[in-house]
Amino acid sequence: MALRPSRAVPRTLAEVASRAGASLRAADAVAAAQIAVTGATVDSRDVRPGDLFGAFTGLKVHGATFAAAAADAGAVAVLTDAAGAEVLAELGVSLPVLLAADARVAMGEAAALVYGDPSRELAFVGVTGTNGKTTTAYFIDNALAQVHERRGIMGTVELRIGEETIESPRTTVEAPVLHGLLARMREEGVTAAVTEVSSHAAALERIAGVDFSVAVFTNLQWDHLDFHGTMEEYLAAKAKLFAPGRARRGIVNVDDQWGRRLVETVQIPIETVSTHVDDPQDADWVVTEADIGLDGVGSRFSFTAPDGSVHRAFSPLPGLVNVSNAMVAIAAAHAAGVPLPHAIEGVATAHGVPGRMERVVERSDRDPLAIVDYAHTPDALTLALQGVRPITPGRLILIFGSDGDRDQGKRPVMGGIAADLADVIVLTDENPRSEEPAAIRTAIRAGIEQARPDLHDVHEVEPRVAAVEYGLRLGRPGDTVIVTGKGHEPTQEIAGVFHRYNDRDAYLQAQARIVAEREGRAVDPGVAATVTVHGPVTTPTSGREDRA
Numbered sequence: 001m002a003l004r005p006s007r008a009v010p011r012t013l014a015e016v017a018s019r020a021g022a023s024l025r026a027a028d029a030v031a032a033a034q035i036a037v038t039g040a041t042v043d044s045r046d047v048r049p050g051d052l053f054g055a056f057t058g059l060k061v062h063g064a065t066f067a068a069a070a071a072d073a074g075a076v077a078v079l080t081d082a083a084g085a086e087v088l089a090e091l092g093v094s095l096p097v098l099l100a101a102d103a104r105v106a107m108g109e110a111a112a113l114v115y116g117d118p119s120r121e122l123a124f125v126g127v128t129g130t131n132g133k134t135t136t137a138y139f140i141d142n143a144l145a146q147v148h149e150r151r152g153i154m155g156t157v158e159l160r161i162g163e164e165t166i167e168s169p170r171t172t173v174e175a176p177v178l179h180g181l182l183a184r185m186r187e188e189g190v191t192a193a194v195t196e197v198s199s200h201a202a203a204l205e206r207i208a209g210v211d212f213s214v215a216v217f218t219n220l221q222w223d224h225l226d227f228h229g230t231m232e233e234y235l236a237a238k239a240k241l242f243a244p245g246r247a248r249r250g251i252v253n254v255d256d257q258w259g260r261r262l263v264e265t266v267q268i269p270i271e272t273v274s275t276h277v278d279d280p281q282d283a284d285w286v287v288t289e290a291d292i293g294l295d296g297v298g299s300r301f302s303f304t305a306p307d308g309s310v311h312r313a314f315s316p317l318p319g320l321v322n323v324s325n326a327m328v329a330i331a332a333a334h335a336a337g338v339p340l341p342h343a344i345e346g347v348a349t350a351h352g353v354p355g356r357m358e359r360v361v362e363r364s365d366r367d368p369l370a371i372v373d374y375a376h377t378p379d380a381l382t383l384a385l386q387g388v389r390p391i392t393p394g395r396l397i398l399i400f401g402s403d404g405d406r407d408q409g410k411r412p413v414m415g416g417i418a419a420d421l422a423d424v425i426v427l428t429d430e431n432p433r434s435e436e437p438a439a440i441r442t443a444i445r446a447g448i449e450q451a452r453p454d455l456h457d458v459h460e461v462e463p464r465v466a467a468v469e470y471g472l473r474l475g476r477p478g479d480t481v482i483v484t485g486k487g488h489e490p491t492q493e494i495a496g497v498f499h500r501y502n503d504r505d506a507y508l509q510a511q512a513r514i515v516a517e518r519e520g521r522a523v524d525p526g527v528a529a530t531v532t533v534h535g536p537v538t539t540p541t542s543g544r545e546d547r548a
Contacts, residue, residue, distance in 0.1 A: 001159065001166045004115070004180030005187045008050075010036035011114050013077055016052060017098050019113040020106035022079060026096035035076050035096065040111040040176040049074030052098070052114065054107035054176065055084045067093045079107050108175035108208020118182035119211045123148065123192040123336045126207065126247065127155075128238050129218025131380040133196040134488075135317065135325045136218055136332070138353045140194050143333030143346030148192035152185040154178070155196035156374075157354050157488045161185050167490060175206050192336070202240040214335045215247035215268075218328055220258035221379035235262065242266045251332045253324065254281045271306060273331050275324040285331045290323045292390055299323050303330075305340065314348035317357045319387025355487025357387065360507040361472070366518075367511075368397070368475030372503045374487025376403065376430070378413045384484055385421035394478025395540070398422035399471040400485050401464070402444055404435030404493075411440065415447025424457040424474060424538075428467035430485040431493040437462065445534070455535030464492060466529030468503060469510035476540050483507070 014033035017024045026032035038050035044066035047053060053070035055063035055078055064084035067075075068091055078088060079098040088097060100106035112119070123144065127137045134156050141153050153160045159168050161184060173181070178195070185193055197207055197215075220235055235258050242250050242262070249269045254260045255276050263270055274283035277290050288310070289302040298316045301323050305311060315326035326347050333343040352358055361370035369391070375384040381400070389396060398418055402411045418425050427444060429437045441460060448458055459474075461467035468483055475481045483503045486492070492501040509526070516523045 001161065001164050002184060003159070003177055004039060005183040007187070008038040008114065008183075009116060010038050010050070013037055013052075013096060013098070016077075016110045016113060020079065020098060020100060020110040022098035022100040022106050022110075024096060025085070025099055027094070029096075032077070032096040037076060037110075037114055040107070040114050040179070042107065042174050042176055044070040044073065044075075047073035047075045049076075051075045052107075052110055053078050053095075054103065054110075055080040055087075056103050056107075057081070057083060062087050064088050064093075065091075067091065067095065071095050079103060079110060102205070104175070104205035105208045108179070108205055108210070110209075111176040111179040112209030115179045115183035116186075117209075117211070118179065118186045119209075121186055122152075122182065122190065123213050124182070124211070125192075125194045125214045125216060125332055125336050126197045126210070126212045126241055127194065127216040127218065127332070128197040128199070128202065128241050129216075129253070130221040130377060131375075131383070132218040132321065132325045132328075133198075134374070135322065135353050135356045136216065136329050137194045137196050138356075139326055139329030139347045139350050140216075140333050140336075142350035143329060143338050143343045144192040144194070144336065146342035146346045147338055148190075150188065150190045152181070152190045152193035153195070154181060154193070161188055161190060173206065175208050175210075178206065179209060197241050199234055199237040203237040207241065207246065210246065212241070212247040213249075213337075214332050215241045215250045216328060216332045217242070217250070217252045217259055217262055218325070219253055219256050219379075221256070221377055231258070238262070239265060242268055242270075244268055249335055251328060251335055253328050254283055255279070255324065271331060271335060273328050275327045276320075285327060287323060287327050290320060292318070292320065292323075301327070303327055311340070311344060313344045316348060316350050317353070318391060319357065319383065321383040321387055322357065355489070355503070357384070358487075358504060360504050361481075361511050363477065363480075365477055368394075368472070368477060368479040368481050370472055370475070370507050370511075371480065371482045372487060372507070373482060373484050375484040376486075378410055378417055381414055381417050381484060382421065384482065385417070388480050388482055389421070392478070392480040394476055394480075395423040395538075396421070397424040397426065397471050397474055397479055397481045399426040399428060399467050399481065399483040401428045401430035402440055402485070403431045404433035404437070404440055406433075408443065411443040412447030412450070415444040415449075416451045417447075418444075419448045419451035419458075424471075425459065426467050426471040426474070427458065427460045428464045429462055429492075429494075430464070431489075432495070433493050434496060437494070452535075457536075457538055458534040459537075460532040460534060462530050463527060464503075465501065465506045465509075466527045468506040469513070469526060470529060470531065472507060472510045473514065
């Protein structure tokens with residue numbers, strides 16, 4: 001899938017500099033001002049002839065280090081900061097330079113201009129928050145589908161234009177890619193789009209130059225403090241989506257204190273949403289009743305709209321957390337121009353969201369219900385386990401771990417949550433990255449042990465693919481097996497190497513082996529597992545004894 005339009009209207013370098021608020025430096029500034037710019041990128045490997053190359057300070061090296069390669073590929077100018085200009089001089093790169101105090105903001109504005117400000121021509125919704133971004137975005141997309149035939153979506157799972165889709169490299173792409181994708185959408189007849197906006201993206205100005213029709217806030221919970229430092233700084237990053245000139249109006253969930261604090265500071269028109277029936281807030285949209293379905297499929301709820309009218313709605317995913325996501329999505333779609341009855345219907349009929357309470361193996365007289373969920377923060381894990389408990393007649397079996405090279409403080413906290421809310425724990429690896437996997441598991445296990453000193457029904461299994469099969473084999477017909485932390489992710493990062501891996505696929509492969517065993521067919525042995533049982537084990541008295 002092409003990530004930029006097939007055609008672009010050339011802009012002069014002088015026009016780009018003016019929009020970006022940058023000064024033009026070149027040996028012949030008069031001639032350089034008339035250079036035609038037809039594209040923009042911050043990746044030297046993606047440069048096409050006529051591109052503006054953006055070079056910023058990186059985690060390891062400055063992007064200006066790659067300017068010579070960009071020039072060889074056809075870049076006509078470099079947009080950078082003072083540090084980048086020094087690097088360019090040291091390397092002898094002779095391209096014209098656009099010098100900006102904040103090169104990231106400038107690059108977003110430049111890309112918006114080069115691609116014709118496509119966000120202004122779409123019903124464009126941006127969704128931010130710690131948890132629920134992906135689910136809410138997919139709900140909004142299906143609500144928009146009621147009045148927009150062709151749509152686009154950009155987020156954690158995929159980049160999609162109409163029916164064309166590719167795996168997403170990150171939650172929110174870099175600003176030039178974002179504007180290029182929007183321009184491609186416009187070229188393909190798309191009239192509405194949704195993007196997830198991560199806090200990293202907001203902090204790093206990946207949404208610079210965008211004009212959002214509606215900005216959406218779901219919640220703020222403990223995560224990414226290794227990057228932001230404090231919850232206050234984390235909120236400040238999220239608030240960038242709601243800046244005047246960035247978004248025309250906002251929808252803010254005020255269930256938590258951070259949403260309420262955001263409302264106090266935002267200077268654009270805002271509608272507030274309250275979704276907790278047991279702790280209602282003063283808001284424009286208020287959920288007044290929620291009936292959590294025991295079939296595990298979804299939940300019905302009632303809400304009051306800003307005009308005082310009362311409506312019935314349905315969330316297609318189980319748990320109160322998805323009542324919240326559905327309510328926020330309805331309000332957001334309505335704010336984006338979808339008539340309220342159509343918004344309600346669109347959310348109710350949304351298809352399953354990859355890796356979000358995704359049912360992979362259905363409960364039967366021989367099988368447990370097996371679910372994949374992306375929950376990777378303390379609050380998300382709590383909500384996921386609480387969400388499936390009412391639909392679990394038997395034991396709740398949790399398979400989980402925690403990321404490496406990320407906030408280490410949440411590891412024992414998540415261990416404690418698992419010990420409190422799950423009956424059986426299968427502790428495994430998530431994305432260890434550069435850390436020693438055993439050290440991550442030890443930190444989680446310390447939290448488990450605080451809440452469950454005898455480590456009863458705690459199993460430690462590696463690798464993850466074997467842990468998924470182990471957990472599934474523990475399950476009996478009344479049990480629910482849930483694997484959390486990776487959701488839709490198609491890879492697992494171990495020691496800097498990305499291995500193809502997906503939790504859903506792991507379940508299906510394991511189930512195929514179990515069925516083959518059951519039918520007496522030859523069985524692929526699967527992956528060898530290292531298993532440690534840390535405490536006494538409860539043996540179920542009924543169910544599939546052949547699966548112990």
